[in-house]
Amino acid sequence: MTIETLLDAVRFNDDGLIAAIAQADGTNEVLMLAWMNRDALRETLETGRVCYWSRSRKGLWRKGETSGQVQHLVEARLDCDGDAVLLLVNQKGVACHTGRRSCFYRAMRPEGFVDTSAPEISQEALYGR
Amino acid sequence: MTIETLLDAVRFNDDGLIAAIAQADGTNEVLMLAWMNRDALRETLETGRVCYWSRSRKGLWRKGETSGQVQHLVEARLDCDGDAVLLLVNQKGVACHTGRRSCFYRAMRPEGFVDTSAPEISQEALYGR
Numbered sequence A, B: 001m002t003i004e005t006l007l008d009a010v011r012f013n014d015d016g017l018i019a020a021i022a023q024a025d026g027t028n029e030v031l032m033l034a035w036m037n038r039d040a041l042r043e044t045l046e047t048g049r050v051c052y053w054s055r056s057r058k059g060l061w062r063k064g065e066t067s068g069q070v071q072h073l074v075e076a077r078l079d080c081d082g083d084a085v086l087l088l089v090n091q092k093g094v095a096c097h098t099g100r101r102s103c104f105y106r107a108m109r110p111e112g113f114v115d116t117s118a119p120e121i122s123q124e125a126l127y128g129r
Helices: A003-008 A038-047 A123-127 B003-008 B038-047 B123-127
Strands: A018-024 A030-036 A051-054 A059-062 A071-079 A084-091 A104-109 A112-115 B018-024 B030-036 B051-054 B059-062 B071-079 B084-091 B104-109 B112-115
Touching (some): A003 A038, A003 B112, A030 A038, A030 A051, A030 A084, A030 B018, A038 A059, A038 A071, A104 B084, A112 B003, B003 B038, B030 B051, B030 B084, B038 B051, B038 B059, B038 B071
Parallel strands (some): A018 A084, B018 B084
Antiparallel strands (some): A018 A030, A051 A059, A071 A084, B051 B059, B104 B112
8 A cells, every 4th residue: 555545545626636624633623724735645644744735825835834833744534535634633833824723713603703712922923024 | 793794704715615624512523524605604503503515416405404413503613714614513423424423534544544433323224225
């Protein structure tokens, strides 16, 4: 069994991408959802460091390459129909560009959006701007 | 604040869809990833019962309408850039059509795919076939 055989089972969409959910190993907190192409998933499985595909920059996005907030892969789990992957990760620091641990912090409530967490680090500290 | 105002903040993709992650409230287990259009998300927020958009059937998909394995919404959380939503749910029974609790059970390991969980109920019991 090679990584290519594993990758052959993945059903990438018409854009060559698969949705990837990053979940914190241990706490099970869902950190973010991003996208991977075959190269990104291969690199992630080979190196153990999570690499996504940036749809905006149209390039491989090694999580943390700018911010230092890297994700180390514990296990990747493909879903039943092969078009989504769950990444159990050890997240260094925070996953969200806003400085929050998780990107999913905007609770949709009758009174409007309510933040469920606060930034743990400033964007300036993350990105130097 | 109305539900429509909340929905206006969602960035649906070119197909009018947003990725939705269902997570079990309490255990934080990630159950499945599916898609919602504006109508599905509105119905979910209004009724408290999770409704997706079936891309294969091209229609609203009230989770559990055939299998009985319904999802009750605890809270919906939009992500930082508005193109993915995390659904904290109470899952009745199992989320996966294979009878497993979670759709994410195919661990990608050097030796190949390894199932991380077993079915808890037969597909015959779920779908009567």
